[in-house]
Amino acid sequence: MPKLEFREVGKSFVSPDDNKGTLTVVDRLSLAVEEHEFLSVLGPSGCGKTTLVRMAAGLIPVDVGEILLDGVAVTNSSPKVSMVFQNIGLMPWKTVWGNVALGLELLSHRSLTSGEREEVTASIEMVGLRGFENYYPYQISGGMQQRVGLARALVRKPTVLLMDEPFGALDAQTRAILQDELLHLWRERKCTIFFITHDLDEAIYLSDRVAIVSRRPGRIKQVLKVGLPRPRYAYDARADPEFVRLRHLAWESIKEELSRL
Amino acid sequence: MTTLRRHWSACLRVLKESPYWAPLTSAVVLLMAWQLVSMSVPQVILPAPARVATSFMALTQSGELPLAVLVTIWPFLEGLALAFVVGVSAGLLLGLCPTLARLVDPYIFIFWSTPNVALLPLIIVWFGIGHVAQVVFVFLSALFPLIINTEAGVRQVESSLVEVVRSLGGNNGETLRIVVIPSTVPYIFSGLRIAIGRSIVGIIIAQLLIVATGIGYMLQFYGETLQLPLILIPNLNFGNALYLEKKVFPSQLRFNRGSCRIVPFPKVGLINLVHRFEIRDPGQDHVNFHYLVQR
Ligand SMILES: Nc1ncnc2c1ncn2[C@@H]1O[C@H](COP(=O)(O)OP(=O)(O)O)[C@@H](O)[C@H]1O
Ligand SMILES: [Mg+2]
Numbered sequence: 376m377p378k379l380e381f382r383e384v385g386k387s388f389v390s391p392d393d394n395k396g397t398l399t400v401v402d403r404l405s406l407a408v409e410e411h412e413f414l415s416v417l418g419p420s421g422c423g424k425t426t427l428v429r430m431a432a433g434l435i436p437v438d439v440g441e442i443l444l445d446g447v448a449v450t451n452s453s454p455k456v457s458m459v460f461q462n463i464g465l466m467p468w469k470t471v472w473g474n475v476a477l478g479l480e481l482l483s484h485r486s487l488t489s490g491e492r493e494e495v496t497a498s499i500e501m502v503g504l505r506g507f508e509n510y511y512p513y514q515i516s517g518g519m520q521q522r523v524g525l526a527r528a529l530v531r532k533p534t535v536l537l538m539d540e541p542f543g544a545l546d547a548q549t550r551a552i553l554q555d556e557l558l559h560l561w562r563e564r565k566c567t568i569f570f571i572t573h574d575l576d577e578a579i580y581l582s583d584r585v586a587i588v589s590r591r592p593g594r595i596k597q598v599l600k601v602g603l604p605r606p607r608y609a610y611d612a613r614a615d616p617e618f619v620r621l622r623h624l625a626w627e628s629i630k631e632e633l634s635r636l
Numbered sequence: 637m638t639t640l641r642r643h644w645s646a647c648l649r650v651l652k653e654s655p656y657w658a659p660l661t662s663a664v665v666l667l668m669a670w671q672l673v674s675m676s677v678p679q680v681i682l683p684a685p686a687r688v689a690t691s692f693m694a695l696t697q698s699g700e701l702p703l704a705v706l707v708t709i710w711p712f713l714e715g716l717a718l719a720f721v722v723g724v725s726a727g728l729l730l731g732l733c734p735t736l737a738r739l740v741d742p743y744i745f746i747f748w749s750t751p752n753v754a755l756l757p758l759i760i761v762w763f764g765i766g767h768v769a770q771v772v773f774v775f776l777s778a779l780f781p782l783i784i785n786t787e788a789g790v791r792q793v794e795s796s797l798v799e800v801v802r803s804l805g806g807n808n809g810e811t812l813r814i815v816v817i818p819s820t821v822p823y824i825f826s827g828l829r830i831a832i833g834r835s836i837v838g839i840i841i842a843q844l845l846i847v848a849t850g851i852g853y854m855l856q857f858y859g860e861t862l863q864l865p866l867i868l869i870p871n872l873n874f875g876n877a878l879y880l881e882k883k884v885f886p887s888q889l890r891f892n893r894g895s896c897r898i899v900p901f902p903k904v905g906l907i908n909l910v911h912r913f914e915i916r917d918p919g920q921d922h923v924n925f926h927y928l929v930q931r
Contacts, residue, residue, distance in 0.1 A: 429799075432803050433803075434799055434802055434803055452802060452803050452804070452805050454805060457803075457804075458803045460796070460799075460800060460803075462796055464796050464797055464799070464800035466797065466814065466815070466818070468818045468819075477801075477804060477814065478804055481801065481804035481805045481806045481810060481814075482804070482805055484805075484807075484810070527804075531804075
């Protein structure tokens with residue numbers, strides 16, 4: 376049984392202009408993410424990737440079809456699932472520590488026990504932010520903010536991690552560092568990662584499989600299996616001929632979508 | 637010449653950096669101007685500051701002024717506190733419930749633009765001419781800025797933050813506590829600032845026109861020492877609101893990274909309140925540097 380499964384999922388939004396009717400964003404999309412898999416969804420901007428991941432997180436309902444988590448339809452946010460957001464979404468009035476603690480507070484719906492407080496500290500340490508516990512979000516860089524977002528998600532010990540273009544707003548170097556750290560954490564935690572991106576290299580470098588989504592309305596166009604060995608951060612995976620081959624394939628596929636504009 | 641310029645820029649720096657020098661300087665300048673003008677006009681038109689000061693002392697020593705302040709401050713505080721509780725709750729409710737807001741908002745704006753004095757006959761008929769009537773009058777003066785500002789505050793809560801709390805499993809109560817109320821606090825305080833100003837005017841009017849006591853009555857009685865209450869009133873105003881806001885909620889203000897934020901006043905063009913938080917931008921480079929060292 377797949378860990379997370381999209382079955383003929385469809386979603387449309389009412390368009391702001393009355394005469395235009397509805398805008399179909401996701402159209403009968405099917406995809407299965409296996410347990411412990413790192414699967415990336417690659418697609419052009421505006422193709423419905425965020426919509427897809429918001430549905431998987433139970434934040435908005437599907438119109439048709441269903442999304443199954445461990446075989447059960449997703450209707451609400453689940454304690455098994457954590458989400459990392461494109462715009463991070465830290466509470467500006469909470470410190471790094473307070474923001475990470477939120478991940479556990481909202482899981483147990485009460486104030487933290489001393490054991491949980493230690494978990495929060497451990498989680499902050501894990502993403503390399505030891506010593507920054509009392510900083511406010513605006514006092515740290517964008518990369519560090521996304522580390523906080525990651526710590527807030529991981530402190531809940533999720534079995535599925537949903538990530539919506541988490542590194543999209545970061546500079547190239549910070550992004551590369553965080554990608555490697557994410558691979559590290561994924562190896563340690565053995566969770567399933569559903570990763571959204573519009574960055575080809577990122578998708579191939581990180582994933583076991585890359586699902587390419589068509590232009591809106593979003594559908595899975597092609598799924599590429601990435602045969603690169605792991606761990607990838609230990610050697611220069613991007614120079615591997617397999618990487619170059621996949622990159623070319625993916626690029627051809629994406630280019631087609633872009634030219635349909 | 638250059639030394640003069642250097643002195644001048646040093647003075648400017650002191651004015652800019654110290655929290656006390658700017659208000660002190662303006663007070664001294666104002667007093668001097670007052671003195672100068674009062675020397676060139678008859679005492680009846682503008683008494684000299686020294687004369688006002690002596691009558692202030694006399695009134696204080698006789699116990700008349702302290703008593704009046706006490707009699708004024710109680711209904712003021714009661715009305716304001718009541719308005720705060722009711723106004724903030726109503727504002728939260730209206731902000732969270734668009735349907736209710738569509739039903740009620742028009743009446744709030746009608747009330748807001750009605751001069752409270754127009755309601756005086758009704759207040760007297762309903763609540764008499766005692767303590768309660770004063771409290772009600774202050775309450776009505778303070779209520780609407782609090783409702784309107786709180787409501788506007790709730791409307792600007794970032795939906796992405798609400799979504800974060802939802803995704804982490806937060807229920808309605810937690811969403812309110814963790815996102816909605818903290819991000820509305822600056823708006824509540826700017827509402828409170830207007831409410832305090834209006835309440836002070838309100839209590840004076842109530843004591844002038846409903847119950848002849850307190851500062852309002854003194855104002856009427858000592859028509860010739862008009863300056864006295866005029867000085868007291870602004871002091872009361874600024875002292876409370878600004879100070880409270882800056883001291884009590886420093887961590888709330890810290891998150892407004894920009895130095896200035898404008899509180900929108902939907903539909904009401906009467907007051908366009910500019911809400912300034914003076915926050916220094918922290919040394920971003922400095923923090924980044926830390927980060928590099930740590931890695
Ligand atoms: N709440 C909404 N209401 C109306 N339209 C929406 C809403 N959310 C997204 N859309 C539309 O759906 C399309 C896909 O959006 P999104 O899922 O954010 O794309 P992506 O994340 O791939 O860039 C866009 O055209 C956007 O305008
Ligand atoms: Mg998106």
